[in-house]
Amino acid sequence: MLRVLREHLQQNLAAILPAAATADVLPETPVTTCRGLADAAATWQIQHTANAWAAPADAPYPIEAERCVSVAAMQQARAQLETWPEYSVTPLYEHAELADMLGVSSVSVKDESVRVPAVGSFKALGGALAVEDVARLDPAGAASVTVTTASAGNHGLAVAWGATRAGASSRVYIASHVSEAMADRIRGNGAEVVRVEGSYEDSIAACIEESEQNGWEVIQDVAWEGYEAVPQRINAGYAVLAAEICEQSEGDLTHIFVNTGVGGFASAVFGLVWDHYASLGKPRPKFITVEPTQAACAMHCLRNGAVSPAPKPSGPGTVQTGLDCLELTPLAWPVFLPGVTDCVTVPDDAVGPTVEMLAAGSDGIGPIIAGESGVASVATLLAAAAQPELKAALQLTAESRVAVVICEGSVSAV
Numbered sequence: 001m002l003r004v005l006r007e008h009l010q011q012n013l014a015a016i017l018p019a020a021a022t023a024d025v026l027p028e029t030p031v032t033t034c035r036g037l038a039d040a041a042a043t044w045q046i047q048h049t050a051n052a053w054a055a056p057a058d059a060p061y062p063i064e065a066e067r068c069v070s071v072a073a074m075q076q077a078r079a080q081l082e083t084w085p086e087y088s089v090t091p092l093y094e095h096a097e098l099a100d101m102l103g104v105s106s107v108s109v110k111d112e113s114v115r116v117p118a119v120g121s122f123k124a125l126g127g128a129l130a131v132e133d134v135a136r137l138d139p140a141g142a143a144s145v146t147v148t149t150a151s152a153g154n155h156g157l158a159v160a161w162g163a164t165r166a167g168a169s170s171r172v173y174i175a176s177h178v179s180e181a182m183a184d185r186i187r188g189n190g191a192e193v194v195r196v197e198g199s200y201e202d203s204i205a206a207c208i209e210e211s212e213q214n215g216w217e218v219i220q221d222v223a224w225e226g227y228e229a230v231p232q233r234i235n236a237g238y239a240v241l242a243a244e245i246c247e248q249s250e251g252d253l254t255h256i257f258v259n260t261g262v263g264g265f266a267s268a269v270f271g272l273v274w275d276h277y278a279s280l281g282k283p284r285p286k287f288i289t290v291e292p293t294q295a296a297c298a299m300h301c302l303r304n305g306a307v308s309p310a311p312k313p314s315g316p317g318t319v320q321t322g323l324d325c326l327e328l329t330p331l332a333w334p335v336f337l338p339g340v341t342d343c344v345t346v347p348d349d350a351v352g353p354t355v356e357m358l359a360a361g362s363d364g365i366g367p368i369i370a371g372e373s374g375v376a377s378v379a380t381l382l383a384a385a386a387q388p389e390l391k392a393a394l395q396l397t398a399e400s401r402v403a404v405v406i407c408e409g410s411v412s413a414v
């Protein structure tokens, strides 16, 4: 398994990095323990910004944020998901080695690589749920429904899988940078795949235009003016994962790190946890968005205090393709502006070693076969363990109780 994973990483990295850089990222002899990565992690260029607009930790959950997600919306989604034979709670592991190296009380690792094997990520909780709603509501029956979406991969897998299980058809629009391996997996879940030359944003535009022309139902995880109900429902599904974390973690969390693309997932997790902690009269944990260096739309918006597209970076794209988004979904904003405390960005050279470390397993944790878009938060903790200024900036102390989500399984390993 490790060999397959290594070959896959080598191929993906080779597509974006010069040969010499690829060799640096994946040394001949893989270093597979947290401590073995300390020297490398000390060199990872993690950028950090504190959110100047963050509300105090004991602020109530804002009424406007309920538009994004709430405990009540999560409970409705959960009631529906619990009727699915495919739904089960994913594990939350205690990573003692990482906690020890970082010098914190605990590091809890939520493993989404095992969420619905055909999907292999938290996306199964959102896209497939929204597809089921649409398929059930159509008076002509699910078989007459075609759902569409644009995706960097995982959301497309979830929509395709959801359409097949609901008895509907699906079309998934993917941008140039999405791998053929991912396209094959989406087809394997029953969808027709439409490749769009251009960026993720271009694939959304093509999806909307063709769907309007043909009367297809768009199941998008991003909101825009007049299109909120579907992404709200998707957020409610994602929030079920956050509710699982709240129930599985012993004691109160102080920090939650979430990988961020358009921000739907992070806003659903942060919003649910904030609403839940506030209802118990407890301060909310620190909420940290984690993005690739080349696609940092949350950091861009929070630095400016307003939603606008992040500037297009020059140079190669990121291997963290699921997070390769330059435009934040506006639905995330009522949670992000007052709720996020810190934003970090993670360079691609942190990805391969972190994937390998997780695949090697650790005391009491079996191998986690994660994909490249799933590990940026773990990489941030490894870097904070090796970089005292980053650890201090994130206010990680011996009392901290940290949670991270490993968002996806490996494309090649499934």
Ligand SMILES: Cc1ncc(COP(=O)(O)O)c(C=O)c1O
Pocket (backbone or CB within 6 Å): 121, 152, 153, 154, 155, 221, 259, 260, 261, 262, 263, 264, 265, 266, 322, 323, 325, 373, 374, 407, 408
């Ligand atoms: C593995 C993985 N993690 C995180 C995200 C981020 O989710 P969002 O785009 O809602 O921020 C994605 C999005 O596709 C993803 O595929």
